[in-house]
Amino acid sequence: MSAGWNWYVIIFTVANILACFWLIRYTSTFKAEQKEKGETTGHVWDGDLQEYSNPLPRWWLWLFYITIVFALVYMAFYPGLGNYKGMFGWSQKGQYEDEIAAADKQFAPIFASYAEKGIPELAKDAQAMESGQRLFLNYCATCHGSAAQGAKGFPNLSDKNWIWGGSPEAIKISILDGRNGVMPNMGINSEDAEKLTAYVLSLSGRGSDNSLVEAGKTLYTEKGCIGCHGPDGNGNVATGFPNLTDDGWIYGNSPGVIKETIMNGRNGVMPAHRDFLGEEKSHLLAAYVYSLSN
Numbered sequence: 001m002s003a004g005w006n007w008y009v010i011i012f013t014v015a016n017i018l019a020c021f022w023l024i025r026y027t028s029t030f031k032a033e034q035k036e037k038g039e040t041t042g043h044v045w046d047g048d049l050q051e052y053s054n055p056l057p058r059w060w061l062w063l064f065y066i067t068i069v070f071a072l073v074y075m076a077f078y079p080g081l082g083n084y085k086g087m088f089g090w091s092q093k094g095q096y097e098d099e100i101a102a103a104d105k106q107f108a109p110i111f112a113s114y115a116e117k118g119i120p121e122l123a124k125d126a127q128a129m130e131s132g133q134r135l136f137l138n139y140c141a142t143c144h145g146s147a148a149q150g151a152k153g154f155p156n157l158s159d160k161n162w163i164w165g166g167s168p169e170a171i172k173i174s175i176l177d178g179r180n181g182v183m184p185n186m187g188i189n190s191e192d193a194e195k196l197t198a199y200v201l202s203l204s205g206r207g208s209d210n211s212l213v214e215a216g217k218t219l220y221t222e223k224g225c226i227g228c229h230g231p232d233g234n235g236n237v238a239t240g241f242p243n244l245t246d247d248g249w250i251y252g253n254s255p256g257v258i259k260e261t262i263m264n265g266r267n268g269v270m271p272a273h274r275d276f277l278g279e280e281k282s283h284l285l286a287a288y289v290y291s292l293s294n
Ligand code: HEC
Pocket: 136, 139, 140, 141, 142, 143, 144, 153, 154, 155, 157, 161, 162, 163, 164, 165, 166, 171, 174, 175, 179, 180, 181, 240, 250, 267, 268, 269, 270, 271, 273, 285, 286, 289
């Protein structure tokens, strides 16, 4: 807060508290005088029912004074007056950081003991998998779904189809360093995309018009799909070129979606988690993902 705002806040806050104090004192003495003189408030009900101008009961008045004292003491100890940090030096951020540090200290030995185990072994440890699942729900479920079932553009992690490989090492690398799948836009026109779609569908046993499939097969080589997805469409996990012959799809298996991919290309990005989660939590997550399909 700049110096100007700092004083603005301090002056208004203190002035408000003092104004409350003044208002309470003023009304109570003023009303006490009125009562002595036998004055009424001037309100009349049912023709003759009147109200004395009584001050507040004493205990009630004291409650007001106590809240004022409380406010002053609070302002002395906690931040509230502009940039003044308060005698306790408390801050929301500081409290959050202390809690995180305490939790890290408490859980660090547990994560460290998990990190010593190999991924396949860790995947059989029920207690470890419970923590793994909690981490997954926190950090991964937004994209991959709460049961790792995936969604359009976000691969299913619970089946045996892998873009980048399902070995313990490959899964861990996916998590630590992230992945970037680039299928370029190759300027393919709608008519050719139609044929290529028919061919791609035929690769996973979904037949359609044979002449379309044949034409698509020729284009598959001519247009260079073969260079990435391989001569049989099996893809390559080392480079993240998806297998087109299985029933696992990143973007969905409908002819419309496949045609869209062929015409426009795709760019799926799995963010890196090395700096964010660290090695040990990523290790546990890799074991959790591994356990889903093994
Ligand atoms: C912002 C969304 C997003 C988040 C968050 C995310 N992922 Fe991913 N993940 C993706 C995308 C997109 C891909 C596919 C990348 C591609 O197209 O090649 C992917 C791919 C993967 C793969 C490789 C799958 C394969 O078939 O080879 C693994 C393993 C994985 N993610 C695990 C995780 C884990 C564990 C977490 C939590 C720490 C996580 N992801 C968080 C978007 C996300």
